[in-house]
Amino acid sequence: MSTVRVAVVGLGMIGGSVARRLAPHHDVRVWDSDPATRTAADRAGLQVTDDLAGTDVVVVATPLEAMPTVLSGLSTSDGPLVTDVGSVKVPVLAAARAAGLAGRYVGGHPMAGVERSGFAAADPELLAGAVWVLTLEDDTDLAGWLAVAELVTGAGGRVLPTTAAAHDEAQARISGLPHLLATALAVAGGRGGPLAGALAAGSFRDGTRVAGTRPELVAALCDGNRVALARVLDETLAELTSARDALAGDGSVLPLATAGHQARRAWAEAAPAVGVTLDRDTPNLRDDLLALGAAGGSLDAVTSQQLHGRRPDVSGSPGQGRLRP
């Protein structure tokens, strides 16, 4: 693919990994609010600057709470495409719309671990083969979406198209909830003192692993997705309360154990479509992309003949901040 002028704002583990992943292939500039991080990025060979002029794509990789400020700073009328790497999408989409970026904002979320943090933990290999959500709403510019998708797939990501709302509900189920349950389990184990600690083995170790995540990161990903997570947590509380009542009475947890076993196996055996290409001229491309994501499928590359033959018309003169083909 062609060289793209990318700016990465925020150089934590994900932002740093994105920058280092893209730098060998694109014109990458980086910025972080922390001087020590900027120094580290400079020493790692990245081009550190707060001048975003002429950028094709801005990747916002700051903490979630800083994103609205960064997004409103990008709300020029003729600016670049804007994507982000935040773990929740509805609030960031709302901030992007509020900043007048609706059409050229493509919400992004690379599904990579959050246990470590900071530029020192950045690793370009972290993103190799990672599922990378790109949100597609009714008001998203499809050509811009495809351009960001090409950038991501070119960096080895597998693009899963979905809406911000569907992402956040799924995220509550498979990230917020596991983090909450892991912390609750760690607390329950801790209350058992050294005896319980000494008896703890695989099930406790695995079940509490993500409780080792920095509490601020856990709080950010849970609090940031509070509406969807509270709803999912209500479901889970109901399941656990049923199990508790079965135990306190004369019942069995077998129904829950069976349902969980089946769900775990179905998940482990699922084989969503990958490596898909879609004809960009299909009348229902937007719907087809969303159907692909709803089925768990992802694009491994934006490389179909159709796509290559008829590129998105997002070219512009250098310096105007449009995506160069």
Add this chain to the structure above:
Amino acid sequence: MSTVRVAVVGLGMIGGSVARRLAPHHDVRVWDSDPATRTAADRAGLQVTDDLAGTDVVVVATPLEAMPTVLSGLSTSDGPLVTDVGSVKVPVLAAARAAGLAGRYVGGHPMAGVERSGFAAADPELLAGAVWVLTLEDDTDLAGWLAVAELVTGAGGRVLPTTAAAHDEAQARISGLPHLLATALAVAGGRGGPLAGALAAGSFRDGTRVAGTRPELVAALCDGNRVALARVLDETLAELTSARDALAGDGSVLPLATAGHQARRAWAEAAPAVGVTLDRDTPNLRDDLLALGAAGGSLDAVTSQQLHGRRPDVSGSPGQGRLRP
């Protein structure tokens, strides 16, 4: 250590592992109610027989629900020491007492995984270095307890002394609860369909791993420990309800995340005493053993000079079912 005549009744993963672990060093007989399992054990070179006469130690390794029947079958007045490998101890202790075995019953629980099952999954290495609970009650014969402890440590187990009640509470925290939370998480993820499944990564995979355990085993370990587990689950439901209310309002899960993080780190960094030996002539040996276990410590070997110099007086004429020194 001297050769001990051991009978292992029940040849699932744990019983089979115990038998195969002990067979090279002791006179081991095995039995299982399933003919196919007996055939497999015979082919593995084990001595299959239902004749327990002359046995020093019987290891009951059947499913929990079969233990009362097996124990009552052992209630001869001058029988062998009896231990077991069940994942809960209070109900088995009660069954042993009901069978008149109180003094010579030593509840056992090797802390090894339960994800796989059956004799085919038996592996002598599974128990190498495993923490192995041996219960010590007011009515347990201390000399018999030490003899079982020597057998276990001789096989590479690390003996943690505790009471059945303390074991079961700890077990609820670090095994029953993680299994329930893993199954509830798997169910919640499954309700998110293929999209959630495709986005699921490390936190979901680790958090649901033990949901892959056979549901019958999960139900057995949870239902069998229902009193302690229901109590612990009440605590956890309260924690999660607080988190839910914080999310539904304007609060944060940060307090829970912080508490969980601290508990996880404390657990990971804990270094309970190991390799301990205690003078069997100390006036408070029973209390010292229980204090060791309460602190999470374990005996790596019953090999102190004192113990070797003054062995437990449990010798008897062959065939009478006493432990030979």
